Amino acid sequence: xxxxxxxxxxxxxxxxxxxxxxxxxxxxxxxxxxxxxxxxxxxxxxxxxxxxxxxxxxxxxxxxxxxxxxxxxxxxxxxxxxxxxxxxxxxxxxxxxxxxxxxxxxxxxxxxxxxxxxxxxxxxxxxxxxxxxxxxxxxxxxxxxxxxxxxxxxxxxxxxxxxxxxxxxxxxxxxxxxxxxxxxxxxxxxxxxxxxxxxxxxxxxxxxxxxxxxxxxxxxxxxxxxxxxxxxxxxxxxxxxxx
Numbered sequence: 553x554x555x556x557x558x559x560x561x562x563x564x565x566x567x568x569x570x571x572x573x574x575x576x577x578x579x580x581x582x583x584x585x586x587x588x589x590x591x592x593x594x595x596x597x598x599x600x601x602x603x604x605x606x607x608x609x610x611x612x613x614x615x616x617x618x619x620x621x622x623x624x625x626x627x628x629x630x631x632x633x634x635x636x637x638x639x640x641x642x643x644x645x646x647x648x649x650x651x652x653x654x655x656x657x658x659x660x661x662x663x664x665x666x667x668x669x670x671x672x673x674x675x676x677x678x679x680x681x682x683x684x685x686x687x688x689x690x691x692x693x694x695x696x697x698x699x700x701x702x703x704x705x706x707x708x709x710x711x712x713x714x715x716x717x718x719x720x721x722x723x724x725x726x727x728x729x730x731x732x733x734x735x736x737x738x739x740x741x742x743x744x745x746x747x748x749x750x751x752x753x754x755x756x757x758x759x760x761x762x763x764x765x766x767x768x769x770x771x772x773x774x775x776x777x778x779x780x781x782x783x784x785x786x787x788x789x790x791x792x793x794x795x
Contacts, residue, residue: 556584556592557601559688559699564594564602566618577614580606592616595691597699599623624697628655630790631738634778635660635711637745638669643775645686652690652700654782655790659687661705666747676705708742708753712760715740721785722757723777724749727764735789741765743777 560576572580572594580586588609594602600621608615634651638644638661648659661683663669671679684702691699718736723743742749742757749757767780786792 556586557692558594559692560594560596564596564618566621569615569617572614580614581609595697599698601697624695626695627698628790631657633658633740635662635742636778637662637664638667639745639774640669647775647778648683649686649690651778651782652687653694656700656782658701660703660711662708662711663705664708664744664753665750667745680704712757720762721765722762723765723781724754725771728766729763731788739785741781746774
């Protein structure tokens with residue numbers, strides 16, 4: 553039997569019938585082609601999966617009965633905030649999709665000196681909405697019931713000054729520090745664009761408590777570094793340990 557899982561912005565309460573929002577209805581009806589009587593799992597980001605039954609299915613809306621809810625218990629005990637410089641093409645999108653699968657909690661698109669992307673404010677808002685939808689789709693696939701927030705794109709200087717976590721790391725060639733022995737509960741990662749962070753930006757990050765994090769002897773691409781960093785800290789302090 554096929555398994556269906558979809559995100560909806562609708563309010564969800566066990567024992568009630570709900571009309572799913574437009575995107576969720578379209579995905580179930582037009583893409584997955586679910587039928588009345590089939591079981592689906594719906595989540596809205598509150599941390600629960602809602603086990604449901606399709607009761608009505610038209611081209612414009614899908615109704616479901618919410619039968620029960622469960623906590624998937626698959627969120628990492630380590631809260632990670634990824635500050636990733638915006639890049640051209642699909643590199644940024646690919647990176648945040650995989651970061652979501654690896655358990656990232658928050659994502660901040662960073663505008664650093666070497667970011668070669670210039671957009672009007674209204675277009676940045678559209679980009680942010682698009683990136684949030686990519687994260688939602690990654691949650692649907694990976695089974696997460698809490699959706700990481702994609703923050704408003706912002707200049708690096710302001711973001712670095714406001715960053716708050718038990719441990720803050722800047723990923724830049726040549727920077728290295730020993731990982732703290734005391735397990736942190738929260739981590740912030742700063743990763744630059746294709747051309748890397750400038751020396752002034754690295755110094756600024758260091759002045760605000762960011763430590764270097766060594767990911768090996770090779771220089772990683774901007775879309776590769778987040779995956780490696782999240783895997784390293786996840787294996788060291790999170791839930792990516794082998795058992």
